[in-house]
Amino acid sequence: MLIPLSGSYLKLKPRRECCTLQVPVWAPQTSKYLNRIYMVQSRSFGSSAINIPRNPSFAKLNSDDISYFRSIIGDKNVIEDEDRLSAANVDWMGKYKGSSQLLLLPKSSEEVSKILHYCNSRKLAVVPQGGNTGLVGGSVPVHDEVIINLGLMDKVVSFDKINGILVCEAGCILENLNSFLENEGFIMPLDLGAKGSCQIGGNVSTNAGGLRFIRYGSLHGTVLGLEVVLANGTVLDMLGTLRKNNTGYDLKHLFIGSEGSLGIVTKVSILTPPKLISTNHAFLACQDFISCQKLLLGAKRALGEVLSAFEFMDSHAMDLVLSHLDGVRSPLPASLYNFYVLIETNGSDESYDKTKLEAFLLRSMEEGLILDGVISQDINQSSSFWRIREGISEASVKLGAVYKYDLSLPLNNLYDIVEEMRARLGEAAKVIGYGHLGDGNLHLNIMTSRYDDDVLAQIEPYVYEWTSKHKGSISAEHGLGLMKANEIHYSKSPETVQLMVDMKKLLDPNGILNPYKVLPQSFFN
Amino acid sequence: MKVLVAVKRVVDYAVKIRVKADKSGVETTNVKMSMNPFCEIALEEALRIRESGAASEVVAVSVGPDQCTDTLRTALAMGADRAVHVYAGATPVLPLSVAKILKALVQVEQPGLLILGKQAIDDDCNQTGQMVAGLLRWPQGTFASKVVLDKAKNVATVDREVDGGIETISLDLPAVITTDLRLNQPRYATLPNIMKAKSKVIKKVTPAELNVEIKSDMETIQVTEPPKRKAGVIVSSVDELIDKLKNEARVL
Numbered sequence: 001m002l003i004p005l006s007g008s009y010l011k012l013k014p015r016r017e018c019c020t021l022q023v024p025v026w027a028p029q030t031s032k033y034l035n036r037i038y039m040v041q042s043r044s045f046g047s048s049a050i051n052i053p054r055n056p057s058f059a060k061l062n063s064d065d066i067s068y069f070r071s072i073i074g075d076k077n078v079i080e081d082e083d084r085l086s087a088a089n090v091d092w093m094g095k096y097k098g099s100s101q102l103l104l105l106p107k108s109s110e111e112v113s114k115i116l117h118y119c120n121s122r123k124l125a126v127v128p129q130g131g132n133t134g135l136v137g138g139s140v141p142v143h144d145e146v147i148i149n150l151g152l153m154d155k156v157v158s159f160d161k162i163n164g165i166l167v168c169e170a171g172c173i174l175e176n177l178n179s180f181l182e183n184e185g186f187i188m189p190l191d192l193g194a195k196g197s198c199q200i201g202g203n204v205s206t207n208a209g210g211l212r213f214i215r216y217g218s219l220h221g222t223v224l225g226l227e228v229v230l231a232n233g234t235v236l237d238m239l240g241t242l243r244k245n246n247t248g249y250d251l252k253h254l255f256i257g258s259e260g261s262l263g264i265v266t267k268v269s270i271l272t273p274p275k276l277i278s279t280n281h282a283f284l285a286c287q288d289f290i291s292c293q294k295l296l297l298g299a300k301r302a303l304g305e306v307l308s309a310f311e312f313m314d315s316h317a318m319d320l321v322l323s324h325l326d327g328v329r330s331p332l333p334a335s336l337y338n339f340y341v342l343i344e345t346n347g348s349d350e351s352y353d354k355t356k357l358e359a360f361l362l363r364s365m366e367e368g369l370i371l372d373g374v375i376s377q378d379i380n381q382s383s384s385f386w387r388i389r390e391g392i393s394e395a396s397v398k399l400g401a402v403y404k405y406d407l408s409l410p411l412n413n414l415y416d417i418v419e420e421m422r423a424r425l426g427e428a429a430k431v432i433g434y435g436h437l438g439d440g441n442l443h444l445n446i447m448t449s450r451y452d453d454d455v456l457a458q459i460e461p462y463v464y465e466w467t468s469k470h471k472g473s474i475s476a477e478h479g480l481g482l483m484k485a486n487e488i489h490y491s492k493s494p495e496t497v498q499l500m501v502d503m504k505k506l507l508d509p510n511g512i513l514n515p516y517k518v519l520p521q522s523f524f525n
Numbered sequence: 526m527k528v529l530v531a532v533k534r535v536v537d538y539a540v541k542i543r544v545k546a547d548k549s550g551v552e553t554t555n556v557k558m559s560m561n562p563f564c565e566i567a568l569e570e571a572l573r574i575r576e577s578g579a580a581s582e583v584v585a586v587s588v589g590p591d592q593c594t595d596t597l598r599t600a601l602a603m604g605a606d607r608a609v610h611v612y613a614g615a616t617p618v619l620p621l622s623v624a625k626i627l628k629a630l631v632q633v634e635q636p637g638l639l640i641l642g643k644q645a646i647d648d649d650c651n652q653t654g655q656m657v658a659g660l661l662r663w664p665q666g667t668f669a670s671k672v673v674l675d676k677a678k679n680v681a682t683v684d685r686e687v688d689g690g691i692e693t694i695s696l697d698l699p700a701v702i703t704t705d706l707r708l709n710q711p712r713y714a715t716l717p718n719i720m721k722a723k724s725k726v727i728k729k730v731t732p733a734e735l736n737v738e739i740k741s742d743m744e745t746i747q748v749t750e751p752p753k754r755k756a757g758v759i760v761s762s763v764d765e766l767i768d769k770l771k772n773e774a775r776v777l
Contacts, residue, residue: 182541277555283713331713350557351595358719365716374713377599378559379539381713 052516054143055524058125061101061144065122069104072114077152079103088147091140092133092194093397093404095451096482098141100127107152109227109235109266115148116264116512117233125512128260130171130202133194135404136481138259139202142516148264150201156180157267164272165224165241170201170265186272189216193390201265207257209477214438215308215346216273219256226252227267231508241269254503259479260514262507278350279308280357281382284373285337289415291369292339296411296437298369299343302360306353309344310438314418317392317432317445324395328387331374341437342389392434392445399430400449403456405463406435407442408473414442417466421446421459428455441476464490479518486520497523526580526637526676526698528571530605531627532564532587534596535647548747551647560596563642565603565711566704570672571640572604573709579674580637582606586630588623590615594727601722602714608727613739620648622732622739624656629735631661636699638681643668643703654703664696668705674698 069078079085080102089098106112119126125145132139141147153171160166164186168177175195178188190203192210202208204226207219216222225240238252255263286292292312299307315336321328332340347353357375364370376382396402407417418433421444425431428448435443444463448455464474468490475484475491488497501523504511511524536542537557545552560568571583585600586609587593597608611626618626631639639661644651658665666672666683670691673682685692686705696702714722732739760766770777 277557279557329710332715361716362720365720370716373716375602375716375719377565377602377714378562379537379557380562383539 052142052521055125055511055515057123057510058143058145058512058515059123061124061146065118065124066102068118069102069115072118073104073106073111077105077107079105088129088132088149089140091135091137093135093402095401096137096140096142098127099144100141100147101144103147103149105149105152109153109229112148112150112229112264112266113233113235115233116229116231119146119512120232120510123510123512125515127514128201128205128264130199130205131173131194131197133198134202134206134481135406135478136475136483138206138479138481138514138517142482145515150199150264150266153201153266154199159184160241163243164274165269166272167225167239167241167267167269168200169267170199170204172200174198174200174203181272182275185275187275189222189271189273190219193393200268200270204256204265204268205258205260206479207477209436209439209441211309211311211436213436213477214310219270220253222271223252223256223268224271225269226255226265228252228255228263228265230263231510231513235266236263239267239269243271257479259481259518261504261518262513264513276346276348278345278347278353279382280345280353281376281385282343282357282361282373283331283376283385283388284341284343284361285332285371286339286341286369287371288338292341292437293411295341295364295369298364299360300438302363303343303345303356306345306347306356307343307438308346309342311342311389311435312437313340313342313389313392313434314338314415314432315340316430317434318388320395320399320430320432320447321388321391324398325387325391328384328391330388331381331385332372334372337371342385389434392432392443396432396445396447399447401447401451403446403448403459404478405442405444405446405459405474406476406478407444407463407467408440408476409442409467409470410472411437411440413470413472414440417442417463418444420466421463424462425455425458428458439476461487461490467491482517485517486522488518488520527582527584527634528574528580528638528640529627529631529634529636530564530568530571530583530585530600531623531639531641531653532568532585532596532600533561533642533645534558534587534589534593535561535645538562538646544748544750548749550745550748558592558595560599561642561645561647563644563646563704563706565642566706566708567640567642567702568600568603568605569709569711570669570702570704571638572712574638574672574674575604577674579676584609584634584636586611586627588613588618588626597727598722599714601725601727602719603712604718605725607725610727610729611732611735612729613732616741618739619741619743620650620652621656622737622741623653624660625737626732626735626739627653627657628660629732629737631657631699633735637679638674638698639663639701641701641703643705654701658701661699661701663699663701665701665703666694666696667703669702670705670707672702672708 085103088103089100127141127145127147129139129147129149150171153169155169157167161184181187190210191212225238227239228236296310315338318340345353345357422431430447432445435441464487467474473491474487501519537559540557543552574580575583583605584607585597585605587597588611593610601608641654654667668686669683670686671684679698681696681700683694
């Protein structure tokens with residue numbers, strides 16, 4: 001077990017841990033792969049030694065606290081059991097590990113309110129937690145913060161079948177919401193590889209992007225209302241179900257993407273698009289990145305309103321997936337092409353969409369933009385395309401350690417950073433690039449057999465500086481969490497950050513909500 | 526040698542089926558339809574046989590309404606040389622009638638091999654292949670998990686998946702083979718082949734032109750969903766368990 005030295009959370013030099021952790025791992029596919037328990041070796045995360053001392057103003061848990069929690073939410077939902085705690089203390093990648101002694105499972109907004117009111121008065125730090133699938137260490141404790149997991153709040157409150165407005169509790173799993181909506185003829189406006197485990201409250205709190213972003217846009221657009229519990233226990237009811245409501249400052253936007261640092265989202269009201277019956281998928285091979293770019297521009301014009309996903313991956317990512325995942329085969333087995341593109345269309349007329357897609361692809365092939373490609377003939381084949389794209393994340397942890405970077409970059413330069421890192425790291429690491437090309441969002445994954453200080457020093461801050469220089473974002477959709485809390489200045493101006501700090505201090509004066517994350521520590525010491 | 530492959534258009538196997546409110550059948554409007562998975566495997570096997578040089582032409586055939594041509598286009602896009610669409614009206618045609626139609630087509634096309642999927646996933650009949658073999662008096666290798674052709678001896682060696690294991694039989698050609706899941710993994714339809722498929726021929730015929738009379742001697746009275754699974758119950762003591770086993774489940 002990693003035991004933090006008194007007062008400090010030391011990110012130690014790499015050493016093999018002697019214990020293995022059972023971590024419930026989300027698997028990036030639909031129902032077949034849900035909730036497989038996965039053995040992960042606990043490794044301490046090597047880094048240039050950043051020392052995050054435990055904030056001494058936070059109280060330490062005592063038995064009175066535990067009795068009080070038991071009295072509000074019941075014995076069954078106050079967890080001190082070591083096994084369950086160890087799972088809740090570690091993030092999905094096995095990269096960040098806290099040392100919380102207490103996991104709480106409230107069943108209602110009232111219970112969350114009482115918990116926070118108490119924690120605020122006692123100055124007990126807390127971590128709001130949902131599906132724990134975040135990739136920047138934002139969903140697990142840094143020290144001994146109390147974990148408040150919303151998993152039991154998983155009810156659908158209401159569904160307006162005419163307008164497609166869904167109101168549900170924050171602990172609803174995204175895939176379950178999708179299944180519920182599909183029965184009614186609707187779908188969630190977002191979709192991501194973690195859908196089998198991630199919860200809508202977490203999606204909203206991190207402003208998750210995902211695979212349908214190109215079609216349905218950001219949660220800032222699709223979320224109509226929120227119910228949020230503030231640090232002092234106040235239940236803020238902004239749970240509107242209206243499309244248009246220009247009455248005052250639209251505060252829900254503050255909480256969308258605030259990663260649990262301004263309040264805990266307990267209910268979500270979201271606009272869901274109708275389920276359109278015709279879906280088509282194409283898996284294509286391109287010679288170089290420029291072809292991918294031109295293909296994207298062409299797709300936006302030729303496919304227009306039916307385009308619903310445009311993803312790309314390089315040959316290294318394809319190779320990774322084919323080597324490390326079971327039951328996966330390349331749709332284009334003839335050779336390993338340099339780049340692959342996955343296009344999805346979603347419309348209301350099967351033959352019309354298919355004709356459009358075929359015409360566009362055949363034209364692109366004649367123009368030399370596509371070397372080869374396949375169009376799926378049934379749902380099974382479509383799923384197999386997505387299995388490859390969504391499986392990259394799952395496959396990336398199999399080599400040992402993975403450094404993930406989620407960057408927004410101008411289309412022209414998007415792949416350059418991948419090639420630069422590959423040259424920079426050479427034999428020391430495997431570098432792959434893939435992502436939501438349609439949104440200008442690159443996922444850069446650098447994999448080694450173990451987390452290593454030296455490798456990290458080669459990566460950071462180079463990647464951030466490079467991104468900043470090209471006016472990109474150091475975190476397109478993953479958020480800042482713990483990983484990039486001190487790097488916010490690469491993408492936001494000092495005045496903006498100062499105002500964020502002021503807001504944080506206004507809404508959470510004791511700083512108990514998800515401390516040490518999102519904003520630079522220097523503002524809070 | 527020519528290989529004739531029969532394919533069927535069915536509800537896509539990944540779709541969640543729903544029964545129509547009037548219980549007359551399964552909901553098929555606005556539902557994704559695709560080629561029957563076993564038919565895909567059959568077509569893939571035929572294409573491999575042609576690629577190995579043992580056959581010169583793969584002909585796909587489908588019996589059904591106008592939309593069948595979509596399925597035949599898929600077959601052509603996968604690599605079939607030409608297709609035949611037997612238009613038999615909008616109502617589904619039952620296995621015996623399909624078998625009679627296939628027999629008539631075989632007599633026209635004279636293939637050395639007729640390959641079908643072992644069953645369709647909408648009716649699960651598992652009858653057409655066996656019936657047409659009987660009507661033609663041809664040998665049959667059903668539930669094939671491996672097919673090896675010996676062109677010189679005009680013989681097909683077929684591994685069949687049976688309850689007791691794998692049975693290997695030898696069939697003199699011409700013969701009927703029905704395919705099982707483990708025979709092969711069907712290929713995807715590539716863009717170059719999709720392009721070529723646009724110029725391939727789909728010939729439309731009617732059962733009358735083949736001198737086949739379709740008569741249905743089966744009437745579907747009602748289609749209902751299976752009873753919903755009841756949730757499990759967590760009991761709090763051994764006594765309660767015994768009580769439930771005795772009085773509710775009635776197994777003690």
